[in-house]
Amino acid sequence: MSEHSATPARRFDPGAILLTILTLIAAFIWFFPIYWGLVTSFRFDDETVTDFSLIPTNPTLKNYIFTIQNSDLPIWYLNSTITSVGVTVLVLLMSACTGYAISQLQFPGRKALWWMILASFMVPVSALIVNHFIIIADVKLLNSHLGIILPMLIAPVTVIIYKQFFDGLPRDFREAAVMDGATEFQLLFRIFLPMNWGITTALAIITFIGAWNSFLWPFLATQDEKMMTVTVGISAVQDAYGVAYGRLLAGAVLAGLPVSLAYLFFQRRVTQAITLTAGIKG
Amino acid sequence: MAQVELSNISKRYGAVEVIRDLGLTIKDGSFCALLGPSGCGKSTMLRMIAGLEAVTGGTIKIGDTDVTHTAPKSRGVAMVFQSYALYPHLTVAENITFSMSLAGAPKAAQRAAAEKVGKLLQLDQLLDRRPAALSGGQRQRVAIGRALVRDPKVFLFDEPLSNLDALLRVQMRLELARLHADLKTTMIYVTHDQVEAMTLADQIVVLDKGKIAQAGSPWELYNQPANRFVAGFIGSPGMNFLAGQGTAKGITLRDGTELALTRSAPGPVELGLRPEHFTIATDGPIRGRASVVEYLGNTSYAYIDTDHGPMVVEADGAGIKAGDQVGLVPDLSKAHLFDASGAAV
Numbered sequence: 001m002s003e004h005s006a007t008p009a010r011r012f013d014p015g016a017i018l019l020t021i022l023t024l025i026a027a028f029i030w031f032f033p034i035y036w037g038l039v040t041s042f043r044f045d046d047e048t049v050t051d052f053s054l055i056p057t058n059p060t061l062k063n064y065i066f067t068i069q070n071s072d073l074p075i076w077y078l079n080s081t082i083t084s085v086g087v088t089v090l091v092l093l094m095s096a097c098t099g100y101a102i103s104q105l106q107f108p109g110r111k112a113l114w115w116m117i118l119a120s121f122m123v124p125v126s127a128l129i130v131n132h133f134i135i136i137a138d139v140k141l142l143n144s145h146l147g148i149i150l151p152m153l154i155a156p157v158t159v160i161i162y163k164q165f166f167d168g169l170p171r172d173f174r175e176a177a178v179m180d181g182a183t184e185f186q187l188l189f190r191i192f193l194p195m196n197w198g199i200t201t202a203l204a205i206i207t208f209i210g211a212w213n214s215f216l217w218p219f220l221a222t223q224d225e226k227m228m229t230v231t232v233g234i235s236a237v238q239d240a241y242g243v244a245y246g247r248l249l250a251g252a253v254l255a256g257l258p259v260s261l262a263y264l265f266f267q268r269r270v271t272q273a274i275t276l277t278a279g280i281k282g
Numbered sequence: 283m284a285q286v287e288l289s290n291i292s293k294r295y296g297a298v299e300v301i302r303d304l305g306l307t308i309k310d311g312s313f314c315a316l317l318g319p320s321g322c323g324k325s326t327m328l329r330m331i332a333g334l335e336a337v338t339g340g341t342i343k344i345g346d347t348d349v350t351h352t353a354p355k356s357r358g359v360a361m362v363f364q365s366y367a368l369y370p371h372l373t374v375a376e377n378i379t380f381s382m383s384l385a386g387a388p389k390a391a392q393r394a395a396a397e398k399v400g401k402l403l404q405l406d407q408l409l410d411r412r413p414a415a416l417s418g419g420q421r422q423r424v425a426i427g428r429a430l431v432r433d434p435k436v437f438l439f440d441e442p443l444s445n446l447d448a449l450l451r452v453q454m455r456l457e458l459a460r461l462h463a464d465l466k467t468t469m470i471y472v473t474h475d476q477v478e479a480m481t482l483a484d485q486i487v488v489l490d491k492g493k494i495a496q497a498g499s500p501w502e503l504y505n506q507p508a509n510r511f512v513a514g515f516i517g518s519p520g521m522n523f524l525a526g527q528g529t530a531k532g533i534t535l536r537d538g539t540e541l542a543l544t545r546s547a548p549g550p551v552e553l554g555l556r557p558e559h560f561t562i563a564t565d566g567p568i569r570g571r572a573s574v575v576e577y578l579g580n581t582s583y584a585y586i587d588t589d590h591g592p593m594v595v596e597a598d599g600a601g602i603k604a605g606d607q608v609g610l611v612p613d614l615s616k617a618h619l620f621d622a623s624g625a626a627v
Contacts, residue, residue: 172367175334180381180432181355190384194371 041249048245063250067237072225073254076233080212080258083148083229087211088204091155096200099162100188104174114163120156126216128154133220143224151217158203165199166192202273205266209259230255284345284358284435284468285310286331291340293326293492300326301492304340308470308485313462315483316472319515322489324472325440331470332361332438344435355381360429361438364445366421368413368428375400375409378427399427403457419450426461439471443478455481476516480504488512510624513554519583519594521618524553524568528627533619537589539567541612545619547627554618557583562600566609568593572602586610 040048042059051057067073101107102114132151133142141147169192177191193200218229225236234251263270286308293301300323308314316324329335331342333354341350349357368377375396376383382392400406403423413421422442429437439458443451459482462469473479479486480500487497488511495515496508507513513521526535528551532543541553562584570588575597584597586608595610602608619627 170365170367172363172365173369175332176361176363176367176428177380177384178334179332179354179359179361180428181384186384191369195369197371 037249038253040245041253043246045244045246063246064254067247067250067254071237071251072228072233073230073251075226076228076230077258079145079148079227080229080231082145083152083218084208084211086145086149087152088208090149090153091158091207092200092204094153095155095158095203096162096188096193098159099164100166100184100192102159103163103166104187104192105184117156117159120154125151125154129217129220132217136221143222143227145227147221148218148227148229151221152211152214155207158207161199161203165196169195198269198272201266202269205262205269206273209262209270212259285343286314286436286468286470287343288327288331289341289343291327291330291342292338293323293330293335294338299492301330301338304492304494306487306494306497308468311466311468312485313469313471313483314485314487315479316470316487316489317476317479317515318474318489318495320474323492324474324489327489328361328438328440328470328472331357331436332359333357334361358435359438360432360434360436361440362422362425362429362442364441366413366425366445368421368424370413373410373412374405374416374424374427377413377424378405378409378431380428381432395431396427399430402430403427418446419454422446422454423457426458435468437467437469439469441473442471444473444475451478458482476518480516488515490515506626507554507618508626510552510554510620510626513618513620513626517556519557521554521556522593522595523620524555524590526551526553528619528621532614535568535590541567541614541617543614543617543619545627547619547621550622551627552620553612554620555612556616557594558596559613559616560595561611561613562595562597562602563609563611566611568610568612570608570610572597572604572606572608575602575604584608 039054039056041063042061043051043056044058044060044062047056047058098113098117102110102117128151136142136147136150141150173191173195174187177187182191212229213231214229215231215235219232219235222228222232225233228236234248234255237248237251286306288304288306291301291304291306292299304327316327318324326335330337331344333349333352337350341348343349344357344359347358369380372380375393378396378399379387379392382395387395396409397406400409403426405420405423405427408416408420408424413424416424422445425442442458443454446454455478458469458471462482471479471482480503484499485497486500486503488495488503490511496503496512498506498508503512503516507516507521510523514523524533524535526533526541528547528549529540530546532541532546533551533553534540535553543553568588568590570586570593572584573587573592574585576583576585581596581598583594584600584602586593586595588610593610600608621627
């Protein structure tokens with residue numbers, strides 16, 4: 001009996017090897033600045049431009065301690081958490097309801113509403129920012145959590161994803177529940193959404209990350225340091241510290257920490273969300 | 283339990299009229315099958331009784347109540363869907379008692395109801411499983427359980443066995459028959475499978491293009507079809523039709539063969555004969571060549587190419603094989619005659 005391996009022998013493929021090398025180079029180019037920022041945050045200020053070792057010669061937490069003690073970082077964290085959670089909850093709630101209504105209900109203006117949502121892609125958020133500022137200022141919501149949250153609730157992508165998901169569900173589920181006496185809200189919250197929490201979880205994570213990372217609107221909406229979010233606050237630190245790379249990078253690391261942890265723990269869901277939105281965002 | 287009465291029902295989708303001026307009474311405790319080819323309007327009719335489709339015209343009464351414009355949940359009907367429509371995120375027990383849960387029934391009452399229904403449908407060991415962990419037959423039973431727990435006046439079944447394999451279908455058919463015998467609740471059952479309709483129902487309504495072609499007992503439909511459509515639709519293999527001219531004594535077939543009948547109609551007519559109403563002989567008034575002989579175990583059928591077109595006859599014990607020239611002797615006492623409009627004479 002001849003000895004044959006179950007798996008075919010690997011052939012030498014120069015193209016694949018070249019591609020692997022290029023990918024590794026690209027990954028290195030992408031990752032190295034992040035790594036350098038991280039290690040620099042553990043260096044003393046005077047070493048940031050003199051110590052070029054890959055691992056800090058005299059690692060220190062001084063920058064972190066200084067940043068925490070001399071800034072409103074805990075408050076910024078709280079503000080970011082409140083606004084990001086608020087945006088996430090409201091965006092998902094409104095998108096699920098809107099997606100459900102457009103997908104499942106018959107009402108006058110349904111198609112017009114759907115086209116409006118699709119058309120809203122044409123308008124970049126930054127083009128609306130002045131309008132947002134004027135409206136929020138008019139209703140005296142600048143420097144408030146609600147003022148940060150409200151303009152960030154425009155999320156056509158999540159509406160579209162929910163609508164597509166609801167469109168794909170067999171009609172029998174709805175009709176069986178209607179026969180059992182379910183109201184539209186019961187249908188949405190007891191049948192349609194629980195049937196695939198994966199979509200909601202994925203959208204929640206990506207919405208939260210987006211809200212946490214957002215800068216432009218929170219930057220405009222908050223002048224009071226006590227109302228700033230982490231991303232805005234860190235930029236204020238930069239202004240306050242001047243060129244103090246260690247402290248700046250410590251602040252940046254602290255600002256990005258929750259999002260990094262979210263990526264770390266919910267990697268699969270984040271990937272799912274990116275896949276869900278990829279075909280829509282373009 | 284309740285009688286279902288449909289009066290002058292019509293249903294229109296834009297310019298398309300799928301149900302036309304339909305009237306039907308389904309007696310209290312009856313097992314009524316709505317039978318017909320795809321697109322005949324049988325599912326639409328069931329959905330109108332359920333309240334899932336609005337009627338364009340006419341009235342629907344369940345018991346003494348006019349439910350034409352009543353919400354589905356308030357009609358006292360429960361429906362079993364073709365796809366089962368079991369909620370994948372809920373357990374069997376939760377699926378069964380979903381309607382109770384919506385109505386805010388106490389958890390203990392829900393569990394008790396689930397256990398009672400589970401026992402009746404042999405699901406008692408599966409109550410905490412999710413639908414994905416069940417076989418097709420078990421899922422079907424859960425769907426029936428969900429209808430049962432509502433204690434409806436009328437059960438509606440929309441092709442409930444069509445997703446099951448042949449063996450399981452027979453088994454579930456028996457279970458449905460037993461269930462009906464136990465509950466004695468009015469059941470309306472949509473199917474395109476005439477075997478299901480014939481075996482389960484005490485009343486079959488054959489629909490054709492949105493109209494009732496005939497309503498009656500399985501025996502009536504098989505032995506006394508009211509028209510050519512029903513005669514051709516009921517029975518497997520189907521009835522053979524021989525075209526000819528009506529005479530005072532019976533019919534003259536296209537090849538000049540005269541057959542004497544007890545009934546007659548002038549003009550173009552069709553003679554209908556079921557496959558079992560022929561004797562295969564070496565010669566006979568109808569002659570042809572066997573193209574295929576199907577052996578089914580308990581009997582066999584021969585497909586004969588004749589001058590009158592292809593015919594199928596029961597050939598059990600005839601000992602013929604494909605290629606044989608045969609003569610067919612019809613049992614004219616069992617023959618059906620249809621006039622030019624297709625109505626039985």
